[in-house]
Amino acid sequence: MNLTLKIWRQKNANDKGKLVDYKINDVSPDMSFLEMLDVLNEQLINKGDDPVAFDHDCREGICGMCSLYINGEAHGPDRGITTCQLHMRMFKDGDTIFIEPFRATAFPVIKDLVVDRTAFDRIQHAGGFISVNTSGNTIDANAIPINKHDADTAFEAATCIGCGACVASCKNSSAMLFVGAKVSQFALLPQGKVEATERVLNMVKQMDEEGFGNCTNTGACEVECPKGISLENIARMNREYLSASLKG
Amino acid sequence: MSGILNSSIGRKFAMALSAFFLMFFLLQHFAINVTSVFSADTFNETSHFMGTNPLIQYVLQPILLFGVIFHFVMGFVLEIKNKKARQISYAKNNGAANSSWMSRNMIWSGLAILAFMGLHFYDFWFPEINTKFIEGDMSGLLADGSGYRYYEELQHKFVDIWRVALYCIAFVFLALHLLHGFNSAFQSVGANNKYTKGLKGFGKAYAILIPLGFVIIALYHHFNHIS
Ligand code: HEM
Ligand code: SF4
Numbered sequence: 351m352n353l354t355l356k357i358w359r360q361k362n363a364n365d366k367g368k369l370v371d372y373k374i375n376d377v378s379p380d381m382s383f384l385e386m387l388d389v390l391n392e393q394l395i396n397k398g399d400d401p402v403a404f405d406h407d408c409r410e411g412i413c414g415m416c417s418l419y420i421n422g423e424a425h426g427p428d429r430g431i432t433t434c435q436l437h438m439r440m441f442k443d444g445d446t447i448f449i450e451p452f453r454a455t456a457f458p459v460i461k462d463l464v465v466d467r468t469a470f471d472r473i474q475h476a477g478g479f480i481s482v483n484t485s486g487n488t489i490d491a492n493a494i495p496i497n498k499h500d501a502d503t504a505f506e507a508a509t510c511i512g513c514g515a516c517v518a519s520c521k522n523s524s525a526m527l528f529v530g531a532k533v534s535q536f537a538l539l540p541q542g543k544v545e546a547t548e549r550v551l552n553m554v555k556q557m558d559e560e561g562f563g564n565c566t567n568t569g570a571c572e573v574e575c576p577k578g579i580s581l582e583n584i585a586r587m588n589r590e591y592l593s594a595s596l597k598g
Numbered sequence: 599m600s601g602i603l604n605s606s607i608g609r610k611f612a613m614a615l616s617a618f619f620l621m622f623f624l625l626q627h628f629a630i631n632v633t634s635v636f637s638a639d640t641f642n643e644t645s646h647f648m649g650t651n652p653l654i655q656y657v658l659q660p661i662l663l664f665g666v667i668f669h670f671v672m673g674f675v676l677e678i679k680n681k682k683a684r685q686i687s688y689a690k691n692n693g694a695a696n697s698s699w700m701s702r703n704m705i706w707s708g709l710a711i712l713a714f715m716g717l718h719f720y721d722f723w724f725p726e727i728n729t730k731f732i733e734g735d736m737s738g739l740l741a742d743g744s745g746y747r748y749y750e751e752l753q754h755k756f757v758d759i760w761r762v763a764l765y766c767i768a769f770v771f772l773a774l775h776l777l778h779g780f781n782s783a784f785q786s787v788g789a790n791n792k793y794t795k796g797l798k799g800f801g802k803a804y805a806i807l808i809p810l811g812f813v814i815i816a817l818y819h820h821f822n823h824i825s
């Protein structure tokens with residue numbers, strides 16, 4: 351396949367940045383999207399140009415590092431996948447492909463397609479954990495009986511990989527799907543109940559301070575999430591938050 | 599509890615509460631208007647009751663006014679905050695791939711409703727306030743005293759085809775607003791379960807049938823008066 355790529359190039363956080371056109375030929379439909387970018391970068395390096403910076407790590411859909419807004423969608427046109435799992439067979443010979451960074455005020459561009467998603471880390475630090483005594487007297491988690499449905503729902507919430515596609519897809523750059531998942535995975539379990547009140551209050555406070563927008567319930571996040579995190583998690587977070595604010 | 603409006607979830611919750619209130623009001627408004635098609639007398643009597651009952655006038659009406667103003671002001675506040683959350687927009691964005699047009703354009707359907715409410719207040723509410731509280735005529739009677747004035751005023755308003763057309767257009771936007779809004783409000787207050795999923799169809803029916811009903815009433819009076 352021969353393709354035209356329109357890639358966002360930006361030297362650093364302060365640079366204005368712009369879309370730059372690149373032609374790439376003989377792309378195999380079996381390549382992953384990131385492999386296609388690797389090939390482009392090799393060509394750029396051979397010409398003495400600056401390669402395109404993009405995030406990636408595991409390249410198997412588990413780390414959440416790869417990002418990219420491809421042809422107007424987070425992680426491209428396919429469903430239930432990350433960019434590293436996107437294949438070039440999703441495109442046609444002669445296509446023009448827009449490749450942009452995830453856009454949100456809370457996710458500033460560092461270089462080209464690489465954005466700073468540490469806002470998510472700060473939200474996690476604000477409450478996305480349980481405090482366990484690890485000095486030799488920990489209780490085996492399996493020793494506490496947990497309703498199967500709750501365990502499954504908590505586990506589904508816990509599959510969120512923190513990629514940020516929900517924020518990137520949301521017209522309001524809202525982080526509520528991510529935070530909803532992180533709140534839910536503990537809210538449903540006995541171990542999480544102990545700190546439930548402060549957890550949700552602190553995480554939502556941090557989310558707001560980072561400058562993410564407000565949810566309009568468009569559902570774009572759920573559709574684009576590579577892990578299929580459900581909007582029910584946002585509703586659960588809303589409930590947790592509202593009852594926590596009545597208590598606290 | 600204090601400062602709940604300073605949080606994103608608190609604002610959404612308040613937005614949804616005001617929306618529930620407005621949707622309930624809309625239903626009540628519709629129920630009264632419908633009587634005008636079947637019986638001028640019932641419409642007149644109900645209108646007179648609504649317009650002069652002290653509980654409705656001095657307690658419920660101010661609450662309604664507050665609810666409306668709160669809803670659209672908060673709508674603007676959220677819109678501004680949400681725009682600030684993404685200062686650089688995408689060169690290519692495929693919103694239709696993951697969300698409905700209605701959900702992405704609540705502010706535009708809302709603005710259309712607001713414009714309509716300007717016209718609606720000019721047509722009905724300001725004259726009411728003028729007659730009742732400035733001229734001090736609480737009787738609800740026609741100038742010649744031959745009966746209640748409400749039905750006649752209603753018919754008079756729907757003579758002009760342009761006004762009827764504007765009403766119809768506004769109700770299309772209301773339907774679009776509610777097609778997303780009805781179910782969205784449940785999600786905002788944290789209700790997303792098998793019951794609210796069952797309400798989806800009801801929400802769609804409400805969003806289409808109630809505005810359609812208002813449109814039919816307007817058309818009825820327009821053509822009824824001409825013929
Ligand atoms: C007066 C002009 C109006 C404006 C400017 C307006 C604006 C808005 C906006 C911007 C939203 C989305 C808020 C968000 O981001 O979640 C919204 C939601 C909503 N509106 Fe309105 N609106 C208006 C009138 C109405 C009326 C008359 C009704 C009902 C009869 C209504 C019902 C709703 C509902 C049900 C929602 C969903 C609430 C939620 O998601 O929690 N709106 N409105
Ligand atoms: S909720 Fe989904 S889209 Fe959002 S960060 Fe988690 S895995 Fe990514």
Ligand code: FES
Nearest residue numbers: 407409414416434
């Ligand atoms: S590189 Fe790890 S999920 Fe894509």
